[in-house]
Amino acid sequence: MPLPRAVYRTQHWHRRLTVPQFTVVTGLLVIILGTIVLSSSFCSGPEVGLWEALFTATSAVTVTGLSVIDVGNDLTFLGQVVLAIMLLIGGLGLMAITTFLQGFVVRGTELRCRLDRGKTLDEFGVGGVGRTFRGIAITAAILILLGAVTLYSFGFNNISNPGERLWISLFHSISAYNNAGFSLFSGSLENYRSNTVVNIVIISLIILGGLGWRVTSDLWSNRRRLNLRNLSLHTRLVIHTSFLLIMIGTFGILVTESLGHGNFFSSLSWPERLTTAFFESVSARTAGFTNMPLSIESISDSGLLLLMALMFIGASPGGTGGGIKTTTLAALMAATRSTLRAQDDVIIRKRQISDKVVLKAVGITVGSLLFVLLMALLLGMSSNLGDERSFSFLEMLFTCISAFATVGFDVGVTGQLGHVGQLVLVVGMFVGRLGILLLLSAIWEVLNRDQLHHQNRIGYPREDIYV
Template sequence: MKLFPKAVYRTQGWYRRLTVPQFTVVTGLLVIFAGTLIISTPICSSAKVGFWEALFTSTSAVTVTGLTVIDIGEDLTTFGQVILAAMLLIGGLGLMAITTFLQGFVVRGTELRCRLDRGKTLDEFGVGGVGRTFRGIAITATVLILLGATVLYLFGFNEIPNSGERLWVSIFHSISAYNNAGFGLWSESLQNYRSNWVVNLVIMTLVVLGGLGWRVTSDLWSNRKQLQRKNLSLHTRLVLRTSFLLTLVGAIGLLITESLSQGNFFSQIDWPERIITAIFESISSRTAGFTTVPLSLENISDSGLLLLMTLMFIGASPGGTGGGIKTTTLAALMAATRSTLRGQKDVVIKNRQISDKVVLKAVGITLGSLLFVLAMTLLLGIANNFAEENTFSFLEMLFTSISAFATVGFDVGVTHHLGHFGQLILILGMFVGRLGILLLLSAIWEAINKERIQRQNRIRYPREDLYV
């Protein structure tokens, strides 16, 4: 009888030794593995879904990407779709938020320094505020998802005669949209609802609200009675401004590039539908993954695909349900570039000085993400060389790599035709992209060089100039 308590104590001791990045990685892997086992059972899926297909789908769901090698509406049972929706909620509401919440139970009695470390690593939470913040995130998500599902049920999916089916379709797509997942119950995504303004507006609204992040929505709600720029934090103003500009530039850019390219899909639809489609794709490309356009090299011009890749790589905002390098990272880099060109010593945004640590983090995230995407594309190219058929162009492989890493889910017809090696690359890309390149590298570095890190924190080196 004493063996079981000892085993539990040893397990708890193992978890206590994990740092926050390591704990997040381990928990993410456990959730993906559990989801894989559940989805691969006959009660959740058809015989077409084996362990590999379940692993790919589970990873895509937990990382809220939307890439899939199966037909969600056909190959998963209703119960399997419910499990998939639950995994979207786990991944979308913030894998890091949930792991921190769980860590509060596992790491009892930790020192104050460790609690402060958690607060710094996961910038959405302060000391002792994990439970309250998580409740706020859950309540906000529940209200918005239910509102979106209600509107879709009453006014969006009216052509579905069965009320039960219509209700589930509305709930599933509302969950998927708010979590920026891009999973749909139809293989053609939302292409059949291109001219349905209700569906377009509801999906776009949920995608934007989910991608803004908890800190922004909380700030807006706290200042709802006196909603003025001066009352909002710098973070909120930057996120709103950058998100609006990216959406505007993306929509106008798509209208220009696709209207000038004769013979593609955009030229076949009228202007009102063309405008709403451009806005939808501009919003969705920043990690949502829904599409009302058949994505392929034949339907979208090369310049349009390049614009979509840029929007995908930037992604959503910190603390949101999307991926990418984040809008604030882009804002910090642009401000640093402006300061450099002006010969200024400090980086200033809206009369506020940005610390060097934030700028260095932005540079590290961007460079690390870019190198990782290039490595993914290189490996896909190697896998493509051994493929007997369905060879893909460099643009298709780069587009798919960015889509996976930025957890977007846009697919130009590559994912289904990749072998297991190529799909494994996408699995790794989705996992790394959702957790964040710096967090994952930090987890690995701390595991390998823990003593060296502690020693380096006490060392200061002499300064020397470097010409660039």
Template sequence: MLARQAIQQNQGWRIRLTVPQFTVVTALLVVLLGTLLLATSLCSSTRVGLWEALFTATSAITVTGLSIIDVGVDLTGVGQAVLALMILTGGLGLMAITTFLQGFVMHGTALRRRLDRGQTLDEFGVGGVGSTFRAITLTALVVITLGAVVLYNYGFDDISNSRERLWAAVFHSISAYNNAGFGLWSNSLERYHSSPTVNAVVMLLVIMGGLGWRVTSDVARQGLRPNRRRLSLHSRLVIHTTMLLIGFGTLGLAMTEWLNKGEVFIEMTWPERWMTALFESVTARTAGFTTIPLSLENITESGLLLLMTLMFIGASPGGTGGGIKTTTVVALMAATRSTLRGREAVVIRNREITDKIVLRAVGITMASLLFVLGMALLISIGSNLNGGDSFTFLEMLFTCISAFATVGLDLGVIEKLSHFGQTVLLIGMFVGRLGILLLLSAIWETATREQIHIYRQNRIGYPREDLYV
């Protein structure tokens, strides 16, 4: 009798966990497993301890790309393969994998639970996620394979060893599609800054991964000649916004570096300038690859500010990138336009957007801004207390946005930070990848049996009163 009660009590936590809480727990377990693997002598050299392995594993699972080790030197071939698998795990959807793991732990097929699982994959409806996840995986494998083939035959042709060239093509194709930014070389892709093939392939992989599954599947359903009018509002907005951001970033970066006489751009021809500006504009949302050395000496402050804006916006919902997402910005801009025109409803392309979506966009943006500023404040305090290297506010803010938006661009700050500062970035990567609203839900939700099986609507009303703004 006592044994049965003990078993039931031990299994109780599985039922009491909500979907956000189970997602966080699973993510932590995956990071822990990756840390233990990378710390072994089979995967890394003696330079990689538990701390370096933890930071690298978290960066890989969150598909960020920030690293305090040299992947090509400090990790063995097995370690690099493990790192690639962790990138795939995080990129293809840690939340999607959590849904399957949850099926073995939490029993029952209540309608609300099926809805929660669908939302975890950014899917509407009450259907299962098995076919969706299989389609996501198949699409990723096809795109990654095609990218690797092109890089092997036409991109990395300067690598004479065929095995090294094949692994470099596969690894960078995986990293690019999953918007991870990890590379096998310490200077990222600077050696290929003038290669149209490498630039084009990496950019296409980054864009396809960042668009999100819903957009790619919507376009695929239209066939070889997609009809723009038949695409969903979400797909049209994501594609349109992505193109605008890429164009704005390319033109803005090329002009700011030219007008302010940026150190790197001065030595380039105009075709190279435009290609570099285009590449940096694409990878800033949120891949983390770079073909030029990033530092305050090489890039002007206006150029860095532009990159920070692109990083903070990030990719699209359901994609492999981070940031507050393109649709969040669209919702905020539409709400601003409606307010300035004196309209009560938020309308986008003749479609009214619910107040719930607008409030969610405001919440995501404000919470993200406060979180990033809090990260910068903590790093500044820690740097001053430890008496270590001092950084400008621009460097700290750039690094914090890069970590939170899971970008991976670095101005040379990370290796100089203390363990405290790196811990702040580690937490920022984790929160940014899972989503700040999901983390808040996991913390604030009370998980009881009644809340899992019975979802009651709150019928309490409150009196209204105006607030002057």
């Protein structure tokens, strides 16, 4: 009976989705729902149409922070609440939430599927999905509330209305922990450049959100006998790499902007320069907040290049940020060191790293580079269509990396793009948040569905090539 069988297959299509496919579909559904809600008159003013709502919803779910509207003025209070909810959905981990929901949708799955779902949450074992998600939510709630209380009590003291100050504190705490970069102020945090409390709270939330739940959980579990030897290799590697990147970014910005021809530090004293450089270095790794006007005229070309490198690397696995991740960089650097030493194995801190991890790191980096270059190419082609004004290649590349790495830094390009150029950024934000390998895996599984159940046992002869 072909008709009943076709109806059954239509009704139960979601049960045949793999984890990557389910993640992509759920992400798209959340963005579509957010677009519809934000475009309504209850959430936004008349200047926010369907396209502006789509761009904002995508930027929120992917925790990027790029925007073509003024969030503080163009959205109503209800619209800002909806935006904050989407930040939480995207920041707490789109893959974690969809895996948690998949437990209610897919029933009767076998052991292999359960293991696959666990790996999506970086949990290598059967079960633990609900427990992991609960731990992520509790940790995020505690840190966000602590940040909001501190900002309310000591940070945004210049806001006289208690209700308004409370909401602004909570919104910025949510945005900072989720590495989103959305602000209710038109100039981001430029007016609070000299406010020590605001800078410390925002920086702390960005770092804690970017480290990932696995790292914060490991630190909390070993809080009574905190010793680097007691921590896992992943935690030690994330902390060490993140610290180095922050320091390199801070002193790099100080050098490039002090010796360059930009106007980034022209009106600041040396203590203010150090604070600003530290803030921008932390924020560049997928947060998107800025306490200085960022434009092609205010910052030098070498400073932009440094920011692009920090943005492309991004946060850590399991965190609320994007990029290729700190551990990917560490694996590549370790593989390079092993090659220079003529070693057959990749060693990190007296631990051998599997070839599978190294190959995955190479695939993520190469795939991300190619995708960013494709974005820049399409963005350049869109300017030739008369859809928008022409931009320099550095401006376009900076904006593409900012979108793909879900950072949200903008040098004045996003708002001046036409619909074609902004569509390129929308796709880039979505792909960057999901991960290039996960998206390619979902597409590959669709195109090669018949081959998924047949394991390839064919062996091939080895032969070397010159590189």
